[in-house]
Amino acid sequence: MNGAGAAGDGQVMMGAMTSSAPGRADVSAPRPVLSIRDAALGYGDRLLWSGLTLDVPAGEFVAILGPNGSGKTSLLRAVLGTQPLTSGSIEILGEPVRRGHRSVGYVPQQHLADRGTPLRARDFLALGIDGDRFGLPLPSADRRRRVDAMLDTVHARAFARTRIGSLSGGEQQRLRIGQALIGDSRLLLCDEPLISLDLNQQRAVSDLIDASRRDQGRAVLMITHDVNPVLDMVDRVVYLANGQALVGSVDDVFTSEVLSDLYRTPVEVVRARGRIIVVGLPDHAHEGHEHAPHHDGTEH
């Protein structure tokens, strides 16, 4: 990509996505839920990525893609306020990020609950309402109603009283999404929520996330190693690789030209039967791929 923004028709930007004309403030534009400005992130001397500028309005679904170790989870941590940026800024609803922001719902990377975990499914959901406050949660009709409604939303009524440790990976994941959605969050952050789920469960979980942005107008930032399961939902992607951050639509970013430029080696993007397949990624782009045979739409 030779450092600067445009590739192909010029719509892919190195991290930039503001739509208003330069120098002209658009007073009618609603305040973005998430606003990242000229951000860079690294650990010590190691820079993971830089030049990321991104405004995410209410209801937008943004997928974060890139090879292992490119800094996707670190980006989510920065938005959560648990990892400082090396430079730049992040605001949520116009306020600087801070840990524990009530407007942010978070679905962490999946790891199965210990089988002995005594928490029942409905109590696990309820933690999303008041789990961050001190003291025992107060039982209330309103609280119960919200939990019941969310049990329906995530199709978990049948196992409401089951200990979460004995539920399947997909059932646990639906509860995690429910816990993140049950509060009043405006921004939903999901770290590989589809991993290790079968196709039906992937669909169920991604539909829940999609519905939350369509029905409640949440902005969604979702890390996924494969763009295909969410192709029909995603508005834009952030693609982190080689220290860079690309932002654009799927069609803008997933072209042979753009990805070859990003990886600095010839890469071919093939579309077959509605899927995106990336062929010829450099070896280092696969490092550490212990939990998935392919990433960001790749098949090998």
Ligand SMILES: Nc1ncnc2c1ncn2[C@@H]1O[C@H](COP(=O)(O)OP(=O)(O)OP(=O)(O)O)[C@@H](O)[C@H]1O
């Ligand atoms: N607190 C930390 N201190 C130092 N290095 C870190 C820290 N956290 C992460 N890293 C390193 O930064 C790199 C990026 O990690 P991160 O988890 O953000 O990548 P990722 O793109 O989410 O990777 P994956 O796809 O494998 O989950 C990795 O090499 C990781 O080892």
